[in-house]
Amino acid sequence: MKSNPVKEKLRQGKPSFGTWLSLGNLHASRVLARSGFEWLTLDVEHGPFDWSQAATIFAAVADAGCVPLVRVPEGDHYCIKRVLDAGAWGIVVPMVDTVEQAKTAIAAAKYPPEGNRSVGGGMHSLNFGASAAEYYRRANDEILVVLQTESPTGVENAEEIYSLPGCDAIFIGPVDLRWCMRDEDGTMPTDEAHEAMVQRVIAAGKKVGTPTGMHCMDPESALARAAEGMQFIAVGSELRMLNAKVQEYVKALWPEDAGLDLARY
Numbered sequence: 717m718k719s720n721p722v723k724e725k726l727r728q729g730k731p732s733f734g735t736w737l738s739l740g741n742l743h744a745s746r747v748l749a750r751s752g753f754e755w756l757t758l759d760v761e762h763g764p765f766d767w768s769q770a771a772t773i774f775a776a777v778a779d780a781g782c783v784p785l786v787r788v789p790e791g792d793h794y795c796i797k798r799v800l801d802a803g804a805w806g807i808v809v810p811m812v813d814t815v816e817q818a819k820t821a822i823a824a825a826k827y828p829p830e831g832n833r834s835v836g837g838g839m840h841s842l843n844f845g846a847s848a849a850e851y852y853r854r855a856n857d858e859i860l861v862v863l864q865t866e867s868p869t870g871v872e873n874a875e876e877i878y879s880l881p882g883c884d885a886i887f888i889g890p891v892d893l894r895w896c897m898r899d900e901d902g903t904m905p906t907d908e909a910h911e912a913m914v915q916r917v918i919a920a921g922k923k924v925g926t927p928t929g930m931h932c933m934d935p936e937s938a939l940a941r942a943a944e945g946m947q948f949i950a951v952g953s954e955l956r957m958l959n960a961k962v963q964e965y966v967k968a969l970w971p972e973d974a975g976l977d978l979a980r981y
Contacts, residue, residue, distance in 0.1 A: 720858040761810050811870075867893065875923060886917065918946065929948030
């Protein structure tokens with residue numbers, strides 16, 4: 717059975733770089749899986765993708781020698797079971813604010829006795845190049861569980877959440893974190909306040925020995941976060957890369973037209 721190189725790299729204290737799949741396009745996913753990124757995360761939280769479409773992308777990414785991950789819509793047993801049985805090598809769980817939410821997500825990703833994941837299916841083992849029986853024996857060690865910190869409440873509970881067995885990494889969603897930090901009148905936090913919250917996450921991760929990471933918009937920002945000690949780092953998305961290159965071409969052809977920015981990340 718194949719081992720998960722991203723999980724091993726995080727254990728070794730090394731940074732790992734990937735990107736987001738926001739379009740859910742099979743051709744684009746196959747190209748990116750061969751581009752050099754160590755992992756690709758299909759964003760099922762915000763993308764209108766069905767389970768069959770997700771399974772096809774997981775298989776294409778795995779067959780290319782890249783690690784297929786998925787951001788689930790919610791950290792419940794149903795969503796996590798479906799994506800892992802469809803062949804994802806790991807999950808990114810959004811909006812984890814409490815220890816209880818974290819425990820629920822971790823348990824759903826682990827077979828008994830460590831968790832409560834249901835045993836069945838055969839597609840998951842194909843992506844690991846293993847028999848179903850071998851997959852059942854080793855999946856708990858190879859599936860990557862990444863929990864997202866995206867609110868001040870999550871930061872307040874950081875050390876307790878990050879210390880949980882089975883929490884392999886923490887991932888900051890910077891946009892949601894910023895919006896959750898708004899005042900009651902809708903005033904957005906300053907860049908300094910937002911960065912202070914990010915630094916609290918980094919510090920908590922270092923204190924308990926859990927890798928942290930973040931979604932960055934460009935390679936320079938990603939390398940800067942790695943220099944700070946972050947390890948699980950996303951660099952943009954295929955949508956952002958497409959939009960950036962399109963805008964470059966359009967501005968060269970029509971310098972007076974700024975165009976439309978179609979992608980935040």
